[in-house]
Amino acid sequence: MELTIRPPNVLFNTTRPEATQVAVWDGRFKAFKAPFEPETLREIKRIFPEAKVVVGQQHIDDLKCRLKRHAEARKGGVKTPRFQINLPPMEHQWEGADYLAMWDEGALFADCGVGKTLITLLDIVNKIKGALIPRSSVLVVSKLMTLQGWEADARKFVGLTSTILWEPSNVKIEKGETVHVADHGPKRNSLPSKIRTKADYLHLDGSPAILSGPRAFNPKKHLAIRREWRESGGVKYGKETFSYTTKTNVGANSIRGKIKSTDCDLHVINHEGLLRFQEELKQRRYDYIALDESTVIKNNQSKIFQAICDVSEKTRYKRVLTGTPMPQGPQDIWSQFYFLDRGLTFGTNYNKWVEEHFNFVDIGSRANGTYVGTKVVLRAPRAGVEGTAQYIERMLAGRTFKRRLRDCVDIPEVSIGILDVFLSAELERHYKQMEEELMIELDGETVDVTTEFAKLGKLRQITGGFIINREKEVMRLVTPNPKLQTLLSYIEEIDTDEKIVIFAIFRCEIELLLQTFGKQARSIYGGISDVEKMRAQSEFINDPSVRYLICQPQSAAHGINGLTVSRYLVFYSIDYRSDLDFQARRRLERTGQRRGVIIKYLLAKDTIDYRIYDAVQRKLDAQEQMTS
Numbered sequence: 333m334e335l336t337i338r339p340p341n342v343l344f345n346t347t348r349p350e351a352t353q354v355a356v357w358d359g360r361f362k363a364f365k366a367p368f369e370p371e372t373l374r375e376i377k378r379i380f381p382e383a384k385v386v387v388g389q390q391h392i393d394d395l396k397c398r399l400k401r402h403a404e405a406r407k408g409g410v411k412t413p414r415f416q417i418n419l420p421p422m423e424h425q426w427e428g429a430d431y432l433a434m435w436d437e438g439a440l441f442a443d444c445g446v447g448k449t450l451i452t453l454l455d456i457v458n459k460i461k462g463a464l465i466p467r468s469s470v471l472v473v474s475k476l477m478t479l480q481g482w483e484a485d486a487r488k489f490v491g492l493t494s495t496i497l498w499e500p501s502n503v504k505i506e507k508g509e510t511v512h513v514a515d516h517g518p519k520r521n522s523l524p525s526k527i528r529t530k531a532d533y534l535h536l537d538g539s540p541a542i543l544s545g546p547r548a549f550n551p552k553k554h555l556a557i558r559r560e561w562r563e564s565g566g567v568k569y570g571k572e573t574f575s576y577t578t579k580t581n582v583g584a585n586s587i588r589g590k591i592k593s594t595d596c597d598l599h600v601i602n603h604e605g606l607l608r609f610q611e612e613l614k615q616r617r618y619d620y621i622a623l624d625e626s627t628v629i630k631n632n633q634s635k636i637f638q639a640i641c642d643v644s645e646k647t648r649y650k651r652v653l654t655g656t657p658m659p660q661g662p663q664d665i666w667s668q669f670y671f672l673d674r675g676l677t678f679g680t681n682y683n684k685w686v687e688e689h690f691n692f693v694d695i696g697s698r699a700n701g702t703y704v705g706t707k708v709v710l711r712a713p714r715a716g717v718e719g720t721a722q723y724i725e726r727m728l729a730g731r732t733f734k735r736r737l738r739d740c741v742d743i744p745e746v747s748i749g750i751l752d753v754f755l756s757a758e759l760e761r762h763y764k765q766m767e768e769e770l771m772i773e774l775d776g777e778t779v780d781v782t783t784e785f786a787k788l789g790k791l792r793q794i795t796g797g798f799i800i801n802r803e804k805e806v807m808r809l810v811t812p813n814p815k816l817q818t819l820l821s822y823i824e825e826i827d828t829d830e831k832i833v834i835f836a837i838f839r840c841e842i843e844l845l846l847q848t849f850g851k852q853a854r855s856i857y858g859g860i861s862d863v864e865k866m867r868a869q870s871e872f873i874n875d876p877s878v879r880y881l882i883c884q885p886q887s888a889a890h891g892i893n894g895l896t897v898s899r900y901l902v903f904y905s906i907d908y909r910s911d912l913d914f915q916a917r918r919r920l921e922r923t924g925q926r927r928g929v930i931i932k933y934l935l936a937k938d939t940i941d942y943r944i945y946d947a948v949q950r951k952l953d954a955q956e957q958m959t960s
Contacts, residue, residue, distance in 0.1 A: 333380045337388025340680040342366045342376065350379045367680040370399060398436070398676060405434040406730055412458050417490050421450060424740045429454040431733040432651065437672035440653045441959050443737040444915065445922030448653045449482065451733075452622050453490045456598065459649065465619040470598035473606050473640065474624035476862050477869070477892055482600045482624075495590050497601035497609070499583035500863060588612055603628050603636055610639045617646050626652035627911055629671060630664035632682050637667050644671065655918065658955045659911030662724050663690065663708050677727055689720050710954070724958045734959050737922065744928040746921050750945075753818045753936040755795065756810050763794045763939060788940060795936035796841055796905055806840040815934055816844065819904060822932065831872065831898040834882045835916050837905040845882045845904070852877065856892065857884035873897050885912035888919070896925040903933045906944055910951035 336343040343363040344355070354375045355364035366372045368391065376383055385392060412429040421429075428451035432438045438455075440448045452472075459465045472482050472494075479496050486492040591599065591612045599618075603625075606613065621644050623629070629637040644650055650672050658664045666685055669677045679685045691711045696703040713719035718726070737743060755763065770787055793799045797813035798806050823832065836842050842857050854868035865887065872881040873894045881895070885907060901920050906913060920929045935941040 333383045334386045335376070335383050335388075336363075337368060337385060337391045339368045339388075339391055340675060342368050342372065344376075344380075344383070346380070348380075353379060367675065367684070368395075369675050369680050370395065398673070401436055402673075402676060405436075408434060408730075410434045412454060413461075415457070415461070417454075417457075419450075419489050421454060422447070422740065424735055425451050425454065428733050428735070429458065433458060435731075436649055437669075438651045439657070439668070439672065439732040440651065441655070441657050441732045442735040443655045444918030445737045445743075445924075446655075446735045446740050447923070448624075448655075449485050450489055452651055452653065453486055453492065455651075456620065456622075457490045457492065459620060460597065465649065467597050468594040468599070469619040471613065471616075471618040471621045471643075472598055472600045472624065473603060473621065474600065476602040476604070477865065478624065479600050479602060481893060486598060492597040493595075494598050494600050495593060495596045497587050497590055497599055497605055499586055584608070591616055606643065607635055607639050610643060613643045614645070618643075619647060620649040620651075621647050622651040622653065623671065624653045626654045626668050626671075627656060627659050627664060629667050630659065632667040632670070637671070640671055654911075656911035656914045656955065657959060658951070659909050661708060661951070662710065662720060662954070662958060665724065665728075677731065689723055721954065721958055728959060732959060737918075741923055743921065743923070743925055746917075746929045746931065748931045748933075750933050750935050751818055751822055753795070753815045753934055753941075755814055755936055755939070758810050759794060759797065759814065762799075762809055763791060766790050766794060791940045792905065792944075793838065795939050795941050796838065798838075798840055800840075813844070815904065815936070816848065818934055819902065820848075822902070826900060828879075829876075830879075830900055832880050832900045832902060833895055833898050833920065834880060834902045834904055835885050835888075835906075836882060837885065837907050839884070841904055842882050842884060845880070849880045849882075853880040853882055854878055855882045856888040857882075858887050869894065883916075885909075885916050888916070892919055895919045896922065899925070899927045899929050901929065901931045903931075906933065906935075906941070906948065908944055908947060910948045910955070913948050914952060 333344055333346050341361075342355075343358075343361050343365055344351075345363050351364045354372060355366035357363075358365040366376065373392075373395075410430060410433045412426065412433045414426065425447045428440060428442070428447070432440075432451065432455040440451060442448050442451075456465075456470055460467060474482055476498065479498055483494040483496055486494045587605070587609060591609060601609070601613075621640075623640060629640055631637060652668050652672060654668075657668060663686055666678050666682050670680070670682075674680065686708060689711060690708045692706045693709050694703055695705050695707055710720040713722060766787065790799060794809065796815055797810055798808050800806055819834075826832065834845060836845065839857060839859060842855055846853050846855055854872050856865045856868050860868075868881070869892060871878050881898075883892070898920060901917065903913075903916070917929075917931060920931075933945060935945055
C-alpha cells in the first residue's frame with residue numbers, strides 16, 4: 333500500500349476493511365484520509381506493515397526530528413548563558429529563558445507583570461548570539477497598543493533594534509484629467525461614443541460623483557445626465573465627461589518596504605497587520621515568530637488563526653505569550669498549540685480532539701423550541717479513565733512556562749470586594765418580567781426575545797438600567813440609575829487626587845459615564861480610532877486633570893500599560909469571558925504598582941450579575957489548576 337503525506341493528512345487507497353480503523357473515506361481526494369501525527373502513523377504501520385511512503389517522505393523526516401527535539405527538551409538541563417544586559421533580569425526570567433532554550437515551540441503562560449516580553453527578548457538575543465537565527469529574521473505579533481512597548485523594551489533592555497510594521501492610514505488621492513467619453517444627439521453617429529458597454533465604465537472613477545471602483549458604478553447616474561439634456565421638442569446636443577482619480581495607500585506601501593528590510597533585529601506588527609500583509613510576511617520566511625496575547629487565535633476557524641499558521645509554515649522557533657490561555661474553556665488551548673507544533677501535543681484535528689476528551693451540552697431545550705446550539709464542557713473522571721482537566725494537566729506538564737506574579741515579585745496586597753446594587757421596584761418588575769415571560773412592555777413598546785441566550789443579554793442590560801430594542805435604540809428604564817448612583821457614592825469615599833479605572837461592557841454605559849464625568853474622563857472602546865485610544869491612555873497617565881479612564885474590556889483589557897498610576901479599579905459591568913476579567917485586573921496589579929490595589933465589582937443583588945461573577949471565578953480556578 334502506498335502513502336501520500338500532505339499535512340495535516342495522510343492519504344492512501346486500499347480495499348482492506350481494516351482501513352476504517354485508522355482513516356475515513358474522503359470523496360474529494362478519492363482516498364482514505366487520516367491525521368498526520370505520530371500515533372496515526374504508528375497505527376497505519378501496524379495494520380499495514382507493507383505500507384510505504386511515495387509522496388512526502390520529507391514530512392516524515394521533519395516529524396522525526398521534531399519528536400527527537402521534544403524528547404531532548406523534556407529532559408531539561410539547557411541553560412541560557414547569563415550575558416550582561418542593561419537591566420539585570422530576575423531569576424525567574426532567566427528560568428523562562430532556559431525553558432525557551434530547550435523548546436523550539438514555547439508557551440509562556442505567565443501572569444501580567446512577570447516579564448514575558450523580557451524573557452522572549454533574552455531568548456532572541458541568545459538565538460542571534462548563538463548563530464541559530466540571523467538578524468532581522470524575528471517577527472513579533474502583538475496588540476497595537478503594545479507595539480511601542482516591544483520596540484522600547486528591545487532597545488532599552490537588550491540593545492536590539494526594531495521596526496514597527498504599522499503606520500496611521502494615509503491615503504493619497506490624485507485627480508486625473510477630464511475625459512470626453514460620450515456624445516449624444518442627432519449627430520452622435522458621426523461622433524461615435526468611446527464607451528460601448530457598462531463594463532467600459534468600470535475603469536473610470538467618474539462624474540458627477542467620484543466612483544471608487546467597479547461596485548460603485550451606477551448606471552442611473554449616466555441616465556440622469558442624459559435626461560438633463562432632453563427638451564420638450566426633441567433632444568439637445570450634449571457631451572458627457574468623466575474625471576477620474578487615483579488612490580494610493582502611502583502607509584501600506586511603506587510597510588511593504590519595511591517588511592523587506594534587513595537593517596534591524598526584529599519586526600513588530602499588530603494582529604490586524606498580520607492579516608493585511610499575510611502574503612508579504614509569508615514570503616519573508618521568518619525563523620522566529622512570537623505571538624503575544626495568543627488567545628486571539630483561540631478560534632481555529634478565525635482568519636487570524638489561519639493567517640498565523642500560514643505565515644509560520646516554515647518557521648522553526650515559535651512562541652505564544654499569554655496570562656490567560658483558556659478564556660472560554662480548556663478547548664481554547666488546541667489552536668495555540670497547533671500553531672506551535674502542528675499537532676504534536678493535541679493532535680491535528682480539533683473536532684476529533686474535542687469529541688474524545690469533552691462532553692457536549694445543549695444550550696436551551698429542544699422540547700420547547702429554545703435550543704440554540706451546544707456548548708463544550710469538561711468530561712468528569714470515571715473509573716480507570718482520566719477526566720478532561722487531568723488529561724490537559726498531564727499533557728502540559730513540563731510543556732509550558734507558568735509563573736504567578738506574586739510568586740516572583742513583591743507587590744502590594746490586592747483587595748477585591750463587591751458593591752451591591754439594589755434595583756428600584758420598577759427595575760425589579762422589568763427584570764422578573766423578562767426572566768419569566770421573555771419580554772417587557774415599555775411606553776407602549778414591547779421588547780421581547782426568542783432564545784434563552786438572548787434573554788441573558790437583556791437581563792444584563794436591565795441591571796444596568798437600560799435595554800436595547802430591535803431597532804438598536806437604547807431605552808433608559810429608570811432615572812436615576814441605581815448602578816450609577818452606587819458608583820458615585822463609592823467615588824465620594826475616595827480622595828479627589830486619586831485616579832480611577834472603570835471597565836464597562838456596553839457602549840451606552842460608557843457614554844453615560846463620559847457624560848457624568850465630563851472633561852475629567854477619557855475612554856478606550858471599540859468606537860474610536862487606534863490613535864485616539866493611545867491619546868486617551870497617555871492623557872490619563874500624564875494629565876493631572878484627567879481622573880477617570882473608562883474602558884471596554886474587549887479594547888483595553890489586553891496591552892494597555894502604565895495604568896499603575898491608579899490603585900482603584902471598578903467593574904461597572906462584567907462579561908462571561910474570564911480572560912477579560914483577569915487581564916483587566918492585571919492592568920493595575922503588576923510590576924511597578926507600589927500601592928495596594930482596590931478592586932470593586934458593581935453587582936445587582938439577586939440577579940444574573942452574581943451568576944456571571946461566579947462563572948468567571950470558576951473558569952479562572954480551572955485554568956489555574958490545568959496550567960500550573
